[in-house]
Amino acid sequence: MITMKRHNIILFSTVGVLAWVLVIYSASGFVFQPRETAEVSQERANPDSTCTDNKDPAPDVDISDTTESDDPIAEAPPSTPEPNPRPPASGDSSPATNSAGLLRLANRDNYLGNYTPIDLITGVQGFRYRQIMDADLRAMINSASQDSVSLTISSAFRSRAHQTTLWNNGVANHGLEWANRWIARPGHSEHQLGLAIDFAPVAMAFGQSPAGIWVRQNSWRYGFILRYTEENQHITGFNYEPWHFRYIGRANARLYHETGARSLEEFVSAL
Numbered sequence: 161m162i163t164m165k166r167h168n169i170i171l172f173s174t175v176g177v178l179a180w181v182l183v184i185y186s187a188s189g190f191v192f193q194p195r196e197t198a199e200v201s202q203e204r205a206n207p208d209s210t211c212t213d214n215k216d217p218a219p220d221v222d223i224s225d226t227t228e229s230d231d232p233i234a235e236a237p238p239s240t241p242e243p244n245p246r247p248p249a250s251g252d253s254s255p256a257t258n259s260a261g262l263l264r265l266a267n268r269d270n271y272l273g274n275y276t277p278i279d280l281i282t283g284v285q286g287f288r289y290r291q292i293m294d295a296d297l298r299a300m301i302n303s304a305s306q307d308s309v310s311l312t313i314s315s316a317f318r319s320r321a322h323q324t325t326l327w328n329n330g331v332a333n334h335g336l337e338w339a340n341r342w343i344a345r346p347g348h349s350e351h352q353l354g355l356a357i358d359f360a361p362v363a364m365a366f367g368q369s370p371a372g373i374w375v376r377q378n379s380w381r382y383g384f385i386l387r388y389t390e391e392n393q394h395i396t397g398f399n400y401e402p403w404h405f406r407y408i409g410r411a412n413a414r415l416y417h418e419t420g421a422r423s424l425e426e427f428v429s430a431l
């Protein structure tokens with residue numbers, strides 16, 4: 161009898177635990193991501209997520225396209241609806257995918273019009289960006305901090321209206337040639353996609369700082385790529401920007417890293 165009772169207790173306990181696990185997973189709607197799940201859960205409780213927007217960039221920036229705070233959500237509705245965002249696959253070898261617009265190009269040849277992402281959130285450090293990169297951005301910043309490296313965001317989503325202001329100010333203050341090298345024209349900026357992050361300080365010195373070195377070496381693990389390098393200036397048309405990182409999802413970034421891709425333009429055209 162004692163043995164039977166023990167078996168029953170063990171059986172019911174096991175069933176109970178499994179039921180709770182199923183309830184928790186189905187309630188969260190969370191797609192299983194190995195290794196990062198714990199980090200994501202912790203980070204989602206971060207009080208930063210309640211911060212308000214309009215964070216001022218670092219005071220020592222030397223590039224004028226970040227001398228203004230990000231403005232409120234856009235003036236225009238999204239021109240094309242996007243599918244519901246889902247967390248990208250983690251650490252796998254999936255083929256590159258442009259699902260959820262993760263590989264959408266914004267450059268001189270690709271005009272975004274009045275596009276505004278439908279899944280903008282106010283996230284880490286009070287900045288706005290697409291929800292689809294929230295968990296990975298938090299995981300990356302958390303991981304850096306475990307290595308005693310502090311990653312501070314300077315700029316994230318910018319509306320087309322904000323980009324217009326930056327462009328006009330850049331042309332007025334530095335001339336058209338300078339603006340063409342440093343500032344995307346309105347409707348052509350990756351920041352309008354809500355998938356770009358500038359880390360502070362927005363200065364060449366960032367590239368040689370512990371934060372700049374860490375993020376350049378590790379960002380691909382979290383779905384980010386250094387978008388404007390010294391080697392791809394002739395492809396992107398922009399100068400080297402060690403502070404500017406673009407989110408393309410983990411599977412894409414891993415492939416980008418492993419294949420030694422030089423630019424997002426070449427990566428996308430090779431698909």
Ligand SMILES: [Zn+2]
Pocket residue numbers: 351356357358403404405
């Ligand atoms: Zn940028």
